[in-house]
Amino acid sequence: MDINFKNKVVIVTGAxxxxxxxxxxxxARYEAKLVLVGRNEERLKNVAQDCTIDGLLPLCIILDLTHPGSCETVINQTIEVHGKIDVVINGAGKLKMASIFDQSIDTFDELIAINLRVPYYMCQLAVPYLRKTKGNIVNIAASLSHRHTSGFLTYNITKNALQMFSEQAAVEVNGEGIRINTINPGFTRTNLLRNINIEPQYLEATYKRISEHFPTRVAIEASEVAKLICIIASDLFPDINGSNIGIDGASSLL
Known part of the structure; x- marks a missing residue:
């Protein structure tokens, strides 16, 4: 069976x-009608260029999803342009170091806002439209959030909570023909390391050093995670619902 998103409207946050x-x-390769959401205008437009289909650019929405009214803007603009929603990929997220010994609650509030509140609210807003299309949601968490690693307290809380939310919400919407699943990548090559003040010239060395602690000894490529997301968001497996699906080279089992 082939994966086909032709004429399906797909929202991707953190795009x-x-x-x-x-x-x-x-x-885009599967011909979806894309709505790309992100904060960095230059990077988002570069991604949009790579997602052009028949000369048509995706709808780009440049905003900070944690700001009041931003999630509503994404849903409303999508409906105004495309008239429906078939898939929501909640990929926006942030990694920051935090500990119980911190003297401020600011990092906790910041990570809760983007890693948990935003995907929760995006799901809540999208459900009435997904009910009509029998669509689905894929939330992106983290497989290593169940490992107790010093300095990752708040990040792990948010990603574990996102998994629990997805499970609970999947049960609630199951009778509506909507699916909600979570993809849990392991240590993946993304921009997250820059949020913990790793200088660009040290990124490769940092990836290599961290990867040595995992079975494969290499960071997972984002393109591999993307393939799994597309499979789960497709119609190939209509009974995969409420699942937490890992892609981490068995790292979470150590």
């Missing part, structure tokens, strides 16, 4: 880089 960018490009 300006990393997994979001790669999955957007793959959806």
């Amino acid at each position: 300006s880089s990393g997994i979001g960018a790669e999955v957007a490009k793959l959806f």
